[in-house]
Amino acid sequence: MSTHQLDATGLLCPLPVIRTQDRVATLRQGDVLSVHCTDPGALLDIPAWCRIHGHELLSTQESEEEVLICIRVRK
Amino acid sequence: MLAARVMQDQGLHVEGLNFFTGFCVEGHTHAIRSNPNRKPRRNNALWVAEQLGIPLHIVDVIEEYKSVLLRPHHGYGANLNPCLDCKTFMVGKALEWMQAHDFDFIITGEVLGQRPMSQRRDTFPVVARESGANDRLLRPLCAQLQPPTLPEREGWVDREQLYGFSGRTRKPQIALARQLGIEDYAQPAGGCCFLTDAAYSRKLRDLWQSRAERDYELDDIMLLKVGRHLRPKPHLKVIVARDAGETRYLRGYRKRFTYLDMTSHNGPLTLVEGERGDADVELAARIAARFGQGREAKSVSFQFVSRGGIERELQVAPFTVDEVLGDWYL
Ligand code: SF4
Secondary structure, eight states, rough: OOEEEEETTTTTTHHHHHHHHHHHTTTTTEEEEEOOOOOOOOHHHHHHHHHTTTTEEEEEEESSSEEEEEEOOOO | OOOHHHHHHHHHOOEEEEEESSBBHHHHHHHHHHTTTSOOOOOOHHHHHHTTOOOOEEEOOOOHHHHHHSTTTTOOSSSSSSSHHHHHHHHHHHHHHHHHHHHOOOEEOOOOOOSSTTSSTTTHHHHHHHHSOGGEEEEETTTGGGGOOOOHHHSOOOGGGGGOOBBBBBHHHHHHHHHTOSOOOOOOSSSSSGOHHHHHHHHHHHHHHHTTTTOOOOHHHHHHSSEEEEEEETTTTEEEEHHHHHHHHTTTTTSEEEEEEESSSOOOOOOEEESSOOOHHHHHHHHHHHHHTTTTSSEEEEEEETTTTOOOEEHHHHOGGGSSSSGGGE
């Protein structure tokens, strides 16, 4: 079980979802992925993607600069 | 959505594929513009998958799509939409995915005669043949008007429980959605792709013409979705944000462009491309001043930053509405 970072800043949806999906495919059950985005649309899309695929949404944070979404991989 | 649901109701396992070409009208397009009254921006494909309870795989085809758009064998539709080549490409990609993941056939939600280019009786077989999917391509909503496909002949799917919808009317689909208990019906009747949009296509053609080559990068085509685009001289392009959301978005392009930031009044960020000297910069600034709160002022100030990072202050008199010529707008 390990923690990973994904930089999806500067990308517009659905690219942050695509990058998340592709990265999760390389991770293992229980791994945690923190996705850094600048498009606030990711706050809707990445949690929706997690619900569809059964991954656990651990937290979402939004600041002026960035949106941070943490998920736990469930396979 | 309906086609997938019809398959699920026959007990089949369905997974969704959504191809991102870069021209999709999706959440981000709405995200850029600031409008507090706008509904939350959802990604329709994700939303549909969630309603149906199926996995959705979003596939980045930005690079591969270039050859489809730049050199379509079957030409374009009313604008720069290469629908027939595009459908063939996407079904071909779906076929690759199907084979890699051990699925048996492909479905699409197409209806015979609904779109002028790619959904005609004579073009349906073109997509099936040229994509390589052949009779593993099933269109459940109009299957009864087509020869039986492999899934029907093999009995994986009951042809009797498929449909024979045709024509541009969407009434039968809406009635079916109601019958299936689907209230919020996401599939738009077009308008999901910028290439069908006349204004967008004009801007894309202008991009190719001004560069004397037909090519693009993702940044180029995203930028065409944002702001007012004006070309006051053949070599000079001015992109003016339309609101605070667009200004925020355009800030991300400051390293690649010369830009003008209004300092004396509230106003949009303006990107400038192709300027050849002070006269061009002044022209761009006078246009930009027209779209800020100082449009009636005698003078408006800007911070001007060249692509090389050289900064200076600039004051100009805003153009009047008539001085910004209609044919400058792309
Ligand atoms: S509307 Fe756009 S996405 Fe749809 S088939 Fe035509 S070119 Fe492709």
